[in-house]
Amino acid sequence: MTPVITRVLVANRGEIARRIFRSCRDLGLATVAVYSDADAGGLHVAEADSAVRLPGAASADTYLRGEQIIEAALLAGADAVHPGYGFLSENAAFAAAVQAAGLTWIGPPPAAIAAMGSKVESKRLMREAGVPVLAEVDPAAVTEADLPVLIKASAGGGGRGMRIVRTLAELPAGLAAASSEAASAFGDGTVFCEPYLQRGRHIEVQVVADQAGTIWTVGERECSIQRRHQKIIEEAPSPLAEQVPELRQQLFTAARAAAAAIGYLNAGTVEFLVDAAASRPRCYFLEMNTRLQVEHPVTECTTGLDLVALQLQIAAGRLLPAAPPASSGHAIEVRLYAEDPAAGWQPQSGMLHAFELPGNPVEFGAGGWPAGPRPLLRLDSGVGTGSQVGVHYDPMLAKVIACAADRAQAALFLAGVLERARIHGLVTNRDLLVRVLRDAEFLAGQTDTAFFESHDFAALTAPLADDHAVELSAVAAALADAAARQQAARVLGGLPSGWRNLPSQLQRKRYAGHDVGYLLARDGLTVDGRDDITLVSMAPDLVVLQAGRVRYTFEVAAYPGLVCVDSALGPVRLTPAEPFADPSAQVPAGSLVAPMPGTVVRLAAAVGDQVRAGQPLLWLEAMKMQHVIAAPADGIVEELPVTVGQQVEVGAVLAVVKPEEAT
């Protein structure tokens, strides 16, 4: 019986949940969201027709709780479940449970998921089906000749449980680390080794299969720009496949064989590693992702397909036309992460004060873009202005996708959009993405998985805004602040900013690392240390300056403890310093004196004791009340000139604590 789908629960969060909801709406299907406590205010919750809470915040307590999600689907009256990517999307048991609950599973059959679930097992299957695979190396039998090798988690994905081993000495530690990482990430510590291709290219093929046995290969994607084995830039078509025409046919044939071998149904992706160093590039099967891929938008942009709509239609029993639509143009996707690449890719959390892209992005695309002369922009975002980014989930904020007639246009357009995006409140990998997109080798199609290792990483992660940009931006920030203060002034706001009948000194504004001294007078702006800057206009959110003969426009946004300045010179974050030190941050002097006359009733410290701030040292009784005399700061008790029972006068020194030297 053909299932009828009317209401879809998406067992996911963030951008992918929103992406799937968009296709559901297009097809007239109702939507159900699930959300953890941390996501209660999330955009995907607000957009769904109904939403069911999953108590808790950690993934293990929420989005990984299959039984709760199925319960939610039944509660909300959903008749189908879409898993998105990640979380339970490649969990065969969950897929089976969804089906057992009488719900439609939007994805491949559980058996196909299971077949591809084990990397070791799937490679064996593929080898048997005639799909080229990399020779497997027994971790216990790795020799010098096999090096370098890559250790991988059998159940893995997303780079976790992966280690490159270049010397035999590193092997035992690498195996142990990969295994424990795999065990904690996937609940399965099984690892295996395969030859490591130093300059491999990661190319994958999108397949879509229906019940009638039609298997489409809907173009390839190249995802070679990776950090720590995690893709950050993906594109379609593959630059390598464009350069080596027979490679595409090789990939398509292998992908089709892979899908056919396991009776695949619905959308999936077959990933290959391509040895570009060989005289004739050869591809090797890596794994098959039995779900929607993060980077599916680049395929949608070049084919006009709506892959999610196709997934829903195939799940409902619809059949594919004989051939997929042709591809045209070039699409590039970047993953914008709340992370600091220069600080070991440290994830960032906090308030996203602003998130705005220039160039009218189409949210979650709509498919069917003509590859015209004008580049187009797509945004798949899980967050927006005002979103709170937490620590519980992947720090990816959004995917930004550009589509143009050719690769260089798409890359440069996307770089320009990212550079001018207003992303306030969180450090992101934006600057790195822009530098990669503008890198000469990248533009020449020289992308491989060792891109970051073979480039000057410090130069790639350097901020887009140079010292000159920061200096001008700080001046703009100071002037925007002046304009804001003028507007907010309770009195005399109509007078010129900082007016003096006798100007004697500069107005000073301090930002961490940048002091700005300026004076606004009848003859214009004077900036300390710069005689080439003139003011064109100033407003709380927009300052126009001329430096030398060049005019720049600065967009300024001030938030508590943060000022963001965006201009053609690059985005700049400034931390304003308060003009006065916070007295509560100052350590009071170490002498403790009696607040009133009284009797010392108890001592709790002795001379030489190491004490912590707030630790009681002695008790003083006065007027029937006992008063605690506590250490004002961490330090050493230097003097304690009182004894129990001693009467003290007001102001008498009771103890002296020498504060520890500030470190």
Next chain:
Amino acid sequence: MTVLRSALDTRSGGYAENRDAMLAKLAEIGEQTRKALDGGGQKYVDRHRARGKLLARERIELLLDQDSPFLELSPLAAWGTEFPVGGSVVTGIGVVEGVECLITASDPTVRGGSSNPWTVRKSFRANDIALANRLPVISLIESGGADLPTQKEIFIPGGRLFRDLTRLSAAGIPTVTIVFGNSTAGGAYVPGMSDHVVMIRERSKVFLGGPPLVKMATGEESDDESLGGAEMHARASGLADYLAADEHDAIRIGRRIVARLNWRKLGPRQAAGPVAPLHDEEELLGIVPPDLRVPFDPREVIARVVDGSDFDEFKPSYGTSLVTGWASVHGYPVGILANSQGVLFSAESQKAAQFIQLANQVDTPLIFLHNTTGYMVGSQYEQGGIIKHGAMMINAVSNSAVPHISILIGASYGAGHYGMCGRAYDPRFLFAWPSAKSAVMGPAQLAGVLSIVSRAAAQAAGRPFDEDADAAMRAMVESQIEAESLPMFLSGRIYDDGIIDPRDTRTVLGLCLSVSHGAAVSGATGYGVFRM
């Protein structure tokens, strides 16, 4: 809207000449003002800084709200006297935590910040402004006390300083004192008479008598800290309400005190969204001719000062030598009186008396733009009652209760100075343009009068008249009167609140009008008997 049209030809030779003359005067005044800004000179500034201390104006800048305006008052006090220009004190009006305050700061680089007769007079003027306009007073003190050689001019009148502080407090106007260094002997009463006192650890010293005096008086051995240290006053005497860690901390505390005053101004608020004048205020430089005998149309000034150049003239065809009318400046409604042809006749006097009463009826502040040579003389005018009519104008201006602001843009001679609300008539503020001159009469007229009188005396005594001596006398008197009628001289004697750049007129008026609305604005309820 009744928009003033300008007839000023900015391409004319006259305009350029006027402008050049005005700029030259501004440059000259700037040089003198520089002396006040330089304080006690580089050596003392360096020494002060080496002690880790901020300069007087740096303290003020830190105290003010960032990017807010500050009007320094009487900057040329003591100009032309034996004392340094500026009077070793900075006074002015600025915004602290959204509150317009009267700020005074002793300049310790000038003879240790000690008070001389001009310091005292400048401080009196500041206190008058605070009281009249209900401005909270913040005193930043670091002073070596009275300049003892001139004590005769300080001691007796100087007691008013302490009286002023407590009268301000009695009038509900808060007084805040931050002691940055010494404030001893008489100076100790500044914190003593203030509502709020901040002292700085190891810096403030406040005592009636220092260790030597105490030793002489009672034989007690003592030291500065036990007699008047900040810690002592914060913990023992209670003279200090707040103990600050350093100068920055003291200023921070001062700002917090003002923030907690919950201050409300008593006058009405200004109208929202005032528009700038339609004509460029830069052109104010080219209106007044260097030779004040050449008349100019004050409407050209008004057109560059009032909101939207919008001016509704009152009695435009009557008493045309005085322009009167209604406008607003930075959203504050005002009545303006401006001399047009210099001389005040009976009609002008009566027009002024009526106009001042009208303004008082509707609680509207008045602005006086001076360019007058005085009331008309001559038998025809005396017989026509010019004294009577001038008296009506002076009666009206004396008893008017709305805020007055006078600006001397040209001449301000004779009783015309009084009728136009000169200094003795207590305008809330009085400023001069560099082009101004003020005296009992013009220098040539005064010298001529003296010459005629002495010629008559010689004739009466039957002595021969020494024409050469008379010419020399006339030249000497003329140059002396000329010098004494110039704005720097008058500013030096604190007969004005400062000389302003004509281009700042609108800004200064806007600030002063806002400040004037700190007190309730209400018109007079009675006048002296008008002699009809």
